Amino acid sequence: MPEPETRESWRLTGTYRSPVVTIDVRQIVGRASLMAASHIGRVALLLIEILRGLVEWRIWVPRAFEQAQNVGYGSLFVVMLTAAFAGAVTSLQAGYQFTGSIPIYYAAGVIVESIILELGPVLTALLLAGRIGARYAAELGSMRVTEQIDALESLGRNAVSFLIIPRVVAGTVMLPVLVVVADIVGITAGYLASKSSLGMTHADFVHGANFFFRPLDAWYSMIKSVAFGLAVTVVPCYLGLSTKQGAEGVGRSTTSAVVSASVLILFLDAVLTQLLLQ
Amino acid sequence: MIELKNVYKRFGEHVVLDGVDFVVQPGETVALLGPSGVGKSVLLKHINGLIHPDAGEVFVEGMDVRLLKRRELSRLRSQVGYVFQYGALFDSENVFENIRLGITDDEAAKDRAFCERRVVECLGLVNLPPDTAEKYPAELSGGMRKRVGIARAIAGQPMYLLYDEPTSGLDPVNASIIDSLVEKLRDELGVTSVVVTHDVRSAFQIANRIALLHEGKIRAEGNPEQLLAVEDEAVQRFLGRDLDITLAQLKRYRTHGSSL
Ligand SMILES: Nc1ncnc2c1ncn2[C@@H]1O[C@H](COP(=O)(O)OP(=O)(O)OP(=O)(O)O)[C@@H](O)[C@H]1O
Ligand SMILES: [Mg+2]
Numbered sequence: 001m002p003e004p005e006t007r008e009s010w011r012l013t014g015t016y017r018s019p020v021v022t023i024d025v026r027q028i029v030g031r032a033s034l035m036a037a038s039h040i041g042r043v044a045l046l047l048i049e050i051l052r053g054l055v056e057w058r059i060w061v062p063r064a065f066e067q068a069q070n071v072g073y074g075s076l077f078v079v080m081l082t083a084a085f086a087g088a089v090t091s092l093q094a095g096y097q098f099t100g101s102i103p104i105y106y107a108a109g110v111i112v113e114s115i116i117l118e119l120g121p122v123l124t125a126l127l128l129a130g131r132i133g134a135r136y137a138a139e140l141g142s143m144r145v146t147e148q149i150d151a152l153e154s155l156g157r158n159a160v161s162f163l164i165i166p167r168v169v170a171g172t173v174m175l176p177v178l179v180v181v182a183d184i185v186g187i188t189a190g191y192l193a194s195k196s197s198l199g200m201t202h203a204d205f206v207h208g209a210n211f212f213f214r215p216l217d218a219w220y221s222m223i224k225s226v227a228f229g230l231a232v233t234v235v236p237c238y239l240g241l242s243t244k245q246g247a248e249g250v251g252r253s254t255t256s257a258v259v260s261a262s263v264l265i266l267f268l269d270a271v272l273t274q275l276l277l278q
Numbered sequence: 279m280i281e282l283k284n285v286y287k288r289f290g291e292h293v294v295l296d297g298v299d300f301v302v303q304p305g306e307t308v309a310l311l312g313p314s315g316v317g318k319s320v321l322l323k324h325i326n327g328l329i330h331p332d333a334g335e336v337f338v339e340g341m342d343v344r345l346l347k348r349r350e351l352s353r354l355r356s357q358v359g360y361v362f363q364y365g366a367l368f369d370s371e372n373v374f375e376n377i378r379l380g381i382t383d384d385e386a387a388k389d390r391a392f393c394e395r396r397v398v399e400c401l402g403l404v405n406l407p408p409d410t411a412e413k414y415p416a417e418l419s420g421g422m423r424k425r426v427g428i429a430r431a432i433a434g435q436p437m438y439l440l441y442d443e444p445t446s447g448l449d450p451v452n453a454s455i456i457d458s459l460v461e462k463l464r465d466e467l468g469v470t471s472v473v474v475t476h477d478v479r480s481a482f483q484i485a486n487r488i489a490l491l492h493e494g495k496i497r498a499e500g501n502p503e504q505l506l507a508v509e510d511e512a513v514q515r516f517l518g519r520d521l522d523i524t525l526a527q528l529k530r531y532r533t534h535g536s537s538l
Binding site for chain 2: 052143146147148150151152153154155156157158
């Protein structure tokens with residue numbers, strides 16, 4: 001009987017051959033774009049399923065409330081903390097750059113605008129990508145690999161209305177709410193910082209903020225938030241649902257959920273800024 | 279009636295089902311035997327559309343499962359209870375909610391009092407005490423989880439039941455309770471069942487017919503006597519280990535005139 005090939009015997013007798021790697025760029029690009037296309041296709045199918053499942057509101061509404069509480073309370077503190085620091089730092093930086101002939105109240109405009117237009121939505125969304133994106137992918141992924149999703153379907157239930165819609169709705173509704181909170185906290189922190197270290201008066205700040213702020217900006221911030229809300233929920237849900245191969249697969253889905261949701265947020269940010277701020 | 283016609287299924291390069299023909303008549307219990315990894319679970323999942331065949335057809339009550347729309351499929355599935363091999367309980371819900379989700383009639387599921395009665399009743403049928411309802415799946419033993427899975431599958435009073443190894447991992451007493459439950463559901467309610475099992479003995483006891491899945495095909499099928507008479511080496515080898523017992527059983531059936 002031949003010796004079983006253990007690690008030891010391999011080390012003693014085996015010859016190590018380095019693998020021959022040929023890199024064909026066309027092949028890599030081709031494969032990657034095929035993969036991307038098939039992911040996009042399946043995310044689109046999931047979106048259609050979500051839209052169709054919305055009629056089953058009796059099922060998803062109560063569950064969405066539960067999820068929303070989770071998302072909201074769970075993320076509130078870290079969102080406020082991040083927004084406070086972002087506001088204060090923006091303020092200090094504006095004070096540092098706006099010296100000389102530029103009137104000081106310009107700084108207030110920069111603080112308010114950059115928080116409402118960019119930092120509030122983007123930082124909050126990135127935080128949620130880590131928090132709820134990871135969570136959704138892990139929950140759904142482990143339900144997938146333990147056949148709980150199959151079990152739900154085997155009982156004639158629609159897994160999309162039971163599991164996906166509540167999560168997507170909760171995230172998409174709560175993200176704008178958290179962004180409003182982040183905006184308020186960020187601006188307050190910016191205001192306090194500019195008062196204490198830039199020597200800006202209350203009147204300066206209000207004047208500067210009003211001078212630059214347009215009501216449209218608030219809408220624009222909300223549109224961004226809703227788009228980000230969809231990104232941080234739909235993508236992780238999709239990746240969670242398509243999990244394969246046990247615990248390792250769940251880990252893989254979780255990581256890629258956070259990474260792809262974050263990248264998608266930055267991408268959408270660029271696209272929406274381009275579209276909306278013409 | 280369940281009917282699989284020439285079903286092919288492969289995962290990547292690995293051909294699992296290679297032209298399976300499989301019929302279950304109404305009111306019949308068929309045991310599906312076969313070595314581990316041969317594709318018994320995969321076959322079972324074709325019946326309620328959790329897996330679709332690469333080629334071939336699957337009919338349940340005359341409906342082609344592949345072609346059903348979402349709504350029709352969900353109506354069909356609420357008539358087909360499925361006992362998962364590893365339980366597949368919803369681990370964020372307690373046992374009560376797990377079994378309640380098995381009550382597939384939406385009107386009935388809204389009636390709290392009815393659900394409570396039904397949950398206790400189903401727990402009783404699988405020999406679990408009523409206070410199990412409050413527990414979470416993580417607090418149960420493997421065998422208890424399996425039985426909760428059975429309770430969930432029968433809670434909606436389906437006309438078809440697909441059991442994936444319902445008695446593996448159970449002690450002999452509970453295993454025979456589950457075996458009698460399968461028989462009882464057939465005899466009293468006319469439920470049509472497919473039971474995947476490794477337990478040749480219980481297969482011979484509860485099934486009207488036995489099918490042996492081997493190398494992607496139904497290698498042999500028939501009632502216990504017919505199956506024992508098959509002169510196929512693979513079949514005999516598979517039945518071999520339990521053959522003595524089963525022959526003894528068979529004698530008993532012959533003398534007592536059994537329903538088999
Ligand atoms: N989702 C899947 N992806 C890839 N391969 C799969 C998948 N499901 C099953 N298989 C393969 O199909 C084959 C049959 O699996 P199946 O679970 O049906 O076996 P089984 O007969 O139920 O075995 P056991 O008695 O051990 O439960 C196995 O070789 C398995 O590797
Ligand atoms: Mg199996």
